[in-house]
Amino acid sequence: MRILSWLSGFAAVVVVVSAALGQDDLVAQGREVYLARCEYCHGSGPQKGGTMTLQLRYQGAVPGVLAERTNLTPEYIRAVVRTATPGMTPIRITEVSEQDLEAVIAYLTRHNEP
Amino acid sequence: MTIPPGLSQSQFDDALDEFRGVVGNDWVFTIEEHIEMYRDTSSPLAALGEQAIPSAAVAPENVEGVQGVLRVCNDYRIPIWIISTGKNYSYGGPDAIVNGSVILDLKRMNRILEINEEQAYALVEPGVSQYDLWIEIQRRGMKLWIDGPSPAYSSIIANTIERGVGYGPLGERLNAQCGMEVVLATGEVVRTGMGAVANSETWQQYKYGLGPYVDGLFSQTSLGVVTKMGIWLYPEPPAFRSAEVYVPNHEDIVPMLDVLRPLRISNVIPNSASASTNRGGPVEGGFGPGGGMPPGGMAPGGPPPGPPGWRCRLGYYGYERVVDTNWEQTQDEFASAIDNCQFVSERYTAPYNPDEMLSEAKLAAGIPSFQEIPLWNHGNGWAASMIVPFSGRKYWEFLETVDAFSRQFGRRYFGGPLHMHSPHGLIALAGVPGSATDRDFNERSREQIVQLHQLARENGWGEYRAPLSMMSEAMAAYDWNDAALLRFNERIKDALDPNGIIAPGKNGIWPARMREGQA
Numbered sequence: 001m002r003i004l005s006w007l008s009g010f011a012a013v014v015v016v017v018s019a020a021l022g023q024d025d026l027v028a029q030g031r032e033v034y035l036a037r038c039e040y041c042h043g044s045g046p047q048k049g050g051t052m053t054l055q056l057r058y059q060g061a062v063p064g065v066l067a068e069r070t071n072l073t074p075e076y077i078r079a080v081v082r083t084a085t086p087g088m089t090p091i092r093i094t095e096v097s098e099q100d101l102e103a104v105i106a107y108l109t110r111h112n113e114p
Numbered sequence: 115m116t117i118p119p120g121l122s123q124s125q126f127d128d129a130l131d132e133f134r135g136v137v138g139n140d141w142v143f144t145i146e147e148h149i150e151m152y153r154d155t156s157s158p159l160a161a162l163g164e165q166a167i168p169s170a171a172v173a174p175e176n177v178e179g180v181q182g183v184l185r186v187c188n189d190y191r192i193p194i195w196i197i198s199t200g201k202n203y204s205y206g207g208p209d210a211i212v213n214g215s216v217i218l219d220l221k222r223m224n225r226i227l228e229i230n231e232e233q234a235y236a237l238v239e240p241g242v243s244q245y246d247l248w249i250e251i252q253r254r255g256m257k258l259w260i261d262g263p264s265p266a267y268s269s270i271i272a273n274t275i276e277r278g279v280g281y282g283p284l285g286e287r288l289n290a291q292c293g294m295e296v297v298l299a300t301g302e303v304v305r306t307g308m309g310a311v312a313n314s315e316t317w318q319q320y321k322y323g324l325g326p327y328v329d330g331l332f333s334q335t336s337l338g339v340v341t342k343m344g345i346w347l348y349p350e351p352p353a354f355r356s357a358e359v360y361v362p363n364h365e366d367i368v369p370m371l372d373v374l375r376p377l378r379i380s381n382v383i384p385n386s387a388s389a390s391t392n393r394g395g396p397v398e399g400g401f402g403p404g405g406g407m408p409p410g411g412m413a414p415g416g417p418p419p420g421p422p423g424w425r426c427r428l429g430y431y432g433y434e435r436v437v438d439t440n441w442e443q444t445q446d447e448f449a450s451a452i453d454n455c456q457f458v459s460e461r462y463t464a465p466y467n468p469d470e471m472l473s474e475a476k477l478a479a480g481i482p483s484f485q486e487i488p489l490w491n492h493g494n495g496w497a498a499s500m501i502v503p504f505s506g507r508k509y510w511e512f513l514e515t516v517d518a519f520s521r522q523f524g525r526r527y528f529g530g531p532l533h534m535h536s537p538h539g540l541i542a543l544a545g546v547p548g549s550a551t552d553r554d555f556n557e558r559s560r561e562q563i564v565q566l567h568q569l570a571r572e573n574g575w576g577e578y579r580a581p582l583s584m585m586s587e588a589m590a591a592y593d594w595n596d597a598a599l600l601r602f603n604e605r606i607k608d609a610l611d612p613n614g615i616i617a618p619g620k621n622g623i624w625p626a627r628m629r630e631g632q633a
């Protein structure tokens with residue numbers, strides 16, 4: 001329920017941002033934001049709490065490093081970022097703006113099967 | 115929608131319009147999805163139906179914005195709760211005490227105003243995290259170390275003024291604080307220490323200035339909003355050593371503490387040493403009913419899994435020979451006091467490569483670690499962090515007393531983490547497990563933690579920092595001379611915050627208009 005209302009609340013933003021920036025630019029911007037705000041916990045290398053948790057959870061079925069995943073949907077990314085989950089605190093709009101979140105979504109879904 | 119106490123919906127709507135006039139429409143959050151992000155879902159109060167819900171969150175970008183928000187709060191008598199990065203999990207997260215409070219979110223004030231390599235300090239705003247400062251120091255190639263708590267996405271200012279704990283040589287965080295800028299409840303801006311001398315260049319070099327030293331009033335505070343703060347940094351040492359000592363038996367904690375105390379006080383061990391039992395340990399998804407041993411050292415029934423005994427984490431910094439000699443001396447002291455100690459240590463020399471360090475070493479070197487972030491949800495439990503005499507025998511008495519008490523609740527206490535960041539002080543944690551949904555379970559746990567506070571008061575164990583849901587109970591231990599200190603704090607509160615808007619109830623200090631009926 002909560003996730004659904006999230007999506008309806010922000011559908012308008014998605015359209016505006018995507019229209020303003022080309023997809024490549026959006027992916028590049030998303031990479032920047034990802035490196036600054038997500039990578040420290042979700043990157044490769046030792047002692048990254050997010051990566052360690054996902055490795056434990058999925059036991060190799062999907063990569064532990066988020067940027068290597070190809071099955072993350074925009075809805076799922078948005079829900080995990082903005083709501084509390086067992087492994088991750090909500091990330092507020094003052095930390096990652098709506099526009100930056102759209103860019104991160106574009107970056108993390110760049111290799112998804114169409 | 116929750117609204118602040120004493121306001122009508124239309125008054126609150128007017129106040130929201132005024133907030134929007136101050137910070138802009140985008141930075142006043144009121145819809146449920148946004149409010150949810152300003153709630154601690156690991157709160158023990160959630161299952162009890164007693165968790166305060168914010169009425170709004172407001173995020174100014176600068177000091178003028180903070181002043182504007184406070185003006186509106188004064189006009190409408192709206193209680194606000196301050197967060198810098200809002201990651202105070204296990205002590206209450208972003209939660210306020212009073213239902214309907216407005217959350218003042220300072221994350222947008224995130225400028226690093228200065229990093230001075232020669233004088234080894236930084237001047238930062240509240241939104242700057244440990245990681246933000248560390249990465250900027252790396253980017254500039256400066257030979258400086260920071261220090262800080264294990265969750266590295268949290269605020270340097272908030273953690274420091276909450277009197278938090280790091281694990282390096284500057285681990286007693288408030289000790290490394292030098293100079294503040296504070297917006298008082300009335301909107302006036304004050305700079306402390308040498309910052310009060312208009313032309314000084316020494317705001318971050320000398321703490322005290324002249325006259326009463328007031329910075330302490332703005333730690334664990336409900337008197338003002340800290341908008342800038344100086345923090346001392348540590349010049350990169352030529353070498354450092356991260357070390358651990360393991361002792362095999364439960365009773366070995368007695369000589370372990372007696373060995374540690376003189377080494378810590380004399381600064382042979384210069385980092386904020388910490389110790390914990392070898393048993394139990396964190397489990398994914400928290401520590402609720404049926405889970406593992408909570409961080410507070412409490413377990414149901416018999417001993418939790420894992421070997422008996424204890425371990426402590428130590429750090430040494432400086433020239434290679436000094437680092438080695440002090441570690442050798444530490445091992446000698448332990449070996450002559452305790453049979454079958456085990457020593458584990460690694461020496462690192464500059465230039466350092468964080469990727470090659472173990473997580474213990476990273477913590478001891480102040481390198482942001484993200485290993486513990488997924489443990490942010492500690493299972494909706496409670497903890498008390500009590501200052502007990504720094505003596506093996508006295509600590510053993512504490513442990514046995516808390517264990518005997520816990521058996522009345524069908525639980526056992528095996529000893530929680532011990533912090534020695536303040537070199538003469540020993541802080542002992544004891545926690546009780548909680549549940550996100552089981553009201554009966556939490557009622558029972560609350561009864562236990564409330565009674566533990568009474569036990570603590572009888573034994574003279576005050577807390578160094580209190581979780582939100584037990585702040586008044588924790589302050590009750592500070593009862594000398596008919597709680598003269600609390601009354602002193604209340605007088606200061608009433609003088610500096612006459613409308614009682616900032617963080618009412620924080621650490622059991624209530625403003626006059628809310629004091630009636632508070633224990």
Ligand SMILES: Cc1cc2nc3c(=O)[nH]c(=O)nc-3n(C[C@H](O)[C@H](O)[C@H](O)COP(=O)(O)OP(=O)(O)OC[C@H]3O[C@@H](n4cnc5c(N)ncnc54)[C@H](O)[C@@H]3O)c2cc1C
Pocket residue numbers: 196197198199200201202203204205207208220240262263264265267268269270271272273275276277278279280335338339340341486487489490491492617620
């Ligand atoms: C797994 C885990 C490990 C932890 N490890 C540690 C640790 O090693 N050391 C440690 O100290 N803590 C630790 N904590 C507790 C906590 O996460 C940290 O202390 C964290 O730094 C606090 O969050 P924050 O900096 O975002 O503070 P915030 O949530 O932003 O603020 C905390 C409080 O400070 C006050 N405040 C904040 N900003 C201001 C301001 N500008 N002016 C006036 N008052 C203000 C408010 O009362 C607020 O409630 C741990 C928690 C967890 C869950």
